[in-house]
């Protein structure tokens with residue numbers, strides 16, 4: 062099996078599982094209790110918080126654990142409700158994950174004006190465009206650090222500066238960035254940042270929201286006093302411990318890991334573009350996550366490519382897994398100005414730690430006959446290169 | 451998400467290709483997803499003796515094309531007109547709900563091909 066869908070999720074590292082396991086069994090205490098069992102859980106929680114903080118250059122009291130990256134995004138966007146005094150306007154981008162876009166929709170229903178910034182053909186958000194969209198009423202700006210479909214890395218430090226200059230809060234969804242590229246909250250100058258454990262070889266269903274000291278974050282899940290009243294609910298200690306270990310591993314040798322993955326990424330891009338006439342790279346050539354490859358194949362639909370690749374034991378994706386149930390072409394590619402056909406024929410292959418050079422060779426080889434077969438079956442393709450319709 | 455019958459037809463599609471000088475051709479686009487299907491028929495004595503399809507679409511669309519063309523081969527054009535997308539879906543053992551509309555492409559392309567044949571024939 063060749064797994065090329067690391068942007069969807071990653072396999073839990075055995076070292077991470079080892080640290081998690083005791084918290085399912087002997088260390089099952091509730092971290093809010095005062096007896097020894099509870100204190101043990103508390104210790105695990107605190108240690109994880111310190112690890113997350115260290116990984117992104119934050120301090121431990123700036124980290125709130127959440128139930129997912131999605132929840133962290135929702136909590137961040139819902140802070141706009143508490144910033145209403147500033148104004149009822151938020152700005153985000155057209156290529157955000159649905160966790161942000163749908164949370165923004167929710168704010169719209171509560172009377173907020175929502176501006177979706179456009180992107181260029183590479184998926185980049187421009188600080189100038191943000192500057193122009195800012196008004197005195199803009200309470201919050203949320204732009205993702207790296208896009209999950211095309212891997213484009215946004216100029217977050219510049220964008221945050223623009224937002225801050227006009228007194229607006231700034232959030233970034235760094236779910237795809239953390240563990241793949243360096244993330245330093247101080248250098249970025251953001252008020253809030255979301256991350257999710259399962260994107261860097263940690264467990265699913267646990268994430269975190271960084272909140273800059275001095276920024277008043279509003280609770281999103283209401284209930285008990287956990288996470289200093291910022292996120293209610295008995296903590297998922299095992300998951301949080303796993304997040305802590307995973308982020309320490311992923312950021313510990315980030316440079317070496319990402320160099321290796323980036324070399325495979327470039328080999329895959331070059332290999333596919335050279336071999337398949339008309340195929341085009343989606344996203345930016347260099348401002349790109351080290352593991353992301355997203356290529357449009359003319360004349361065919363990506364779902365068909367995916368099923369055939371699956372028959373060959375290769376797991377890839379088209380756009381994002383979350384939208385695979387829908388018929389809409391990728392909102393990200395459409396925002397980048399892709400044609401309908403380009404968007405329908407886009408194949409996303411995201412590389413990670415367990416991939417080796419041989420996977421790249423095998424994938425390019427497997428794509429050959431698959432693409433030929435589907436092309437021959439396509440009404441858009443005529444032998445000799447003449448296209449119909 | 452797809453059952454074994456659908457995957458089998460997808461993997462080994464029957465009747466993919468073109469017919470030279472067909473008796474009738476039907477081409478339809480799916481407004482919902484932008485996909486396209488073309489079915490060509492060869493008719494002798496009002497009977498479909500050959501049928502071929504080309505599809506730019508998802509797995510369900512390709513499997514539906516394959517199944518629908520199998521179902522009409524050898525049938526008279528009147529019999530072929532009775533075939534609905536529902537029957538195609540049944541023959542495939544079902545499709546995921548959001549993919550039902552993909553089978554409609556097959557019904558429409560087939561009916562258009564027969565209409566095209568009839569028009570040419572009566573002219």
Ligand SMILES: Cc1ncc(COP(=O)(O)O)c(C=O)c1O
Nearest residue numbers: 129130131158160209236237257
């Ligand atoms: C950019 C981005 N934001 C948010 C999420 C949601 O994170 P989670 O799966 O932890 O809810 C994902 C991944 O699914 C993502 O890629």
Ligand code: FES
Nearest residue numbers: 483485508511552
């Ligand atoms: S034919 Fe378009 S989604 Fe199936």
